[in-house]
Amino acid sequence: MAAAAEEITLPVVDLASPEAGKGLMAAFRDLGVASVVNHEVDDPAGLLRAVRNLFLDISSSSQGYIPPFAESGSSLVEAKEGFAFGDIMDLPPDLTERPALERAYADFYRTSRAIVDALETDVPALRGCCDTNATALARLFHYLPSNRDLGSSPHTDWGLLTLVLSDDAADRDAALEVWHDSKWRRVRVPDPTALVVNAGDYLALVSPLRSPRHRVVVRRRHRYSLVFFYYPDYNATVPEPRPDLDLSLFDCQVVADDDLGRTCAADYQGADLTFGDYVARKWREVARPALLAR
Numbered sequence: 672m673a674a675a676a677e678e679i680t681l682p683v684v685d686l687a688s689p690e691a692g693k694g695l696m697a698a699f700r701d702l703g704v705a706s707v708v709n710h711e712v713d714d715p716a717g718l719l720r721a722v723r724n725l726f727l728d729i730s731s732s733s734q735g736y737i738p739p740f741a742e743s744g745s746s747l748v749e750a751k752e753g754f755a756f757g758d759i760m761d762l763p764p765d766l767t768e769r770p771a772l773e774r775a776y777a778d779f780y781r782t783s784r785a786i787v788d789a790l791e792t793d794v795p796a797l798r799g800c801c802d803t804n805a806t807a808l809a810r811l812f813h814y815l816p817s818n819r820d821l822g823s824s825p826h827t828d829w830g831l832l833t834l835v836l837s838d839d840a841a842d843r844d845a846a847l848e849v850w851h852d853s854k855w856r857r858v859r860v861p862d863p864t865a866l867v868v869n870a871g872d873y874l875a876l877v878s879p880l881r882s883p884r885h886r887v888v889v890r891r892r893h894r895y896s897l898v899f900f901y902y903p904d905y906n907a908t909v910p911e912p913r914p915d916l917d918l919s920l921f922d923c924q925v926v927a928d929d930d931l932g933r934t935c936a937a938d939y940q941g942a943d944l945t946f947g948d949y950v951a952r953k954w955r956e957v958a959r960p961a962l963l964a965r
């Protein structure tokens with residue numbers, strides 16, 4: 672059972688402001704998470720309705736559907752079902768929510784691009800990181816109330832940025848939590864139209880920014896989210912970690928170990944690996960065919 676977390680209010684960054692880059696740098700340096708307003712995602716409340724409807728409509732044989740308990744970043748069962756689509760996985764043609772999701776995907780892409788543009792002055796390594804063959808993936812989640820509390824195991828994200836739209840209300844019943852100053856903090860987003868943005872491991876490898884450890888806790892209510900993973904180009908090189916980088920922050924999302932201190936430092940070393948190959952391996956590692964078969 673996860674211990675109750677303290678609350679933390681995310682900084683709000685206005686993407687339309689010339690100060691957006693500075694605000695994002697400060698938030699990612701300190702916490703690794705920000706919330707952004709004046710983003711490109713149209714009608715967030717309507718989009719969340721589409722996410723909820725999708726889980727009512729979708730059939731378990733549909734392309735992209737992830738059945739309950741099919742994945743976990745630890746040895747624990749994660750109480751969620753999901754649905755994935757993106758650059759390498761098309762939306763099923765007959766899906767009622769397809770127009771809303773296609774529009775949202777383009778909006779999240781533009782928002783991610785705007786964030787990268789805002790960061791480029793301070794993070795020169797991002798110039799050209801994601802221009803030719805950028806890849807992205809959208810994942811919709813329906814977290815189920817559970818007596819084990821766990822919707823998503825503690826982890827860091829592997830890519831460049833992760834954008835999240837959810838129906839969180841900063842309550843104890845279901846929430847995204849971030850590890851900060853040696854404690855879990857329940858994330859509070861001050862503006863209900865804002866998106867949450869996490870810095871991913873790739874960003875932490877090419878900058879002084881922090882890829883935050885986070886998890887999803889679900890207790891007494893259902894929780895819905897749309898999570899947009901923005902990755903660097905498929906062929907981008909995974910850089911060697913800087914000597915001063917604290918690799919204990921890079922959580923290893925694998926197999927039978929729930930120890931928060933465990934890291935995946937070896938994943939990044941001597942890499943000479945393309946980001947695409949690297950992330951494909953990460954996805955293979957979190958699949959849980961054995962749990963599904965039970």
Ligand SMILES: O=C(O)CCC(=O)C(=O)O
Nearest residue numbers: 812823835837847896898
């Ligand atoms: O559903 C969420 O709010 C976040 C899930 C998450 O952290 C992830 O899928 O990487």
Ligand SMILES: [Fe+2]
Nearest residue numbers: 827828833885
């Ligand atoms: Fe995540």
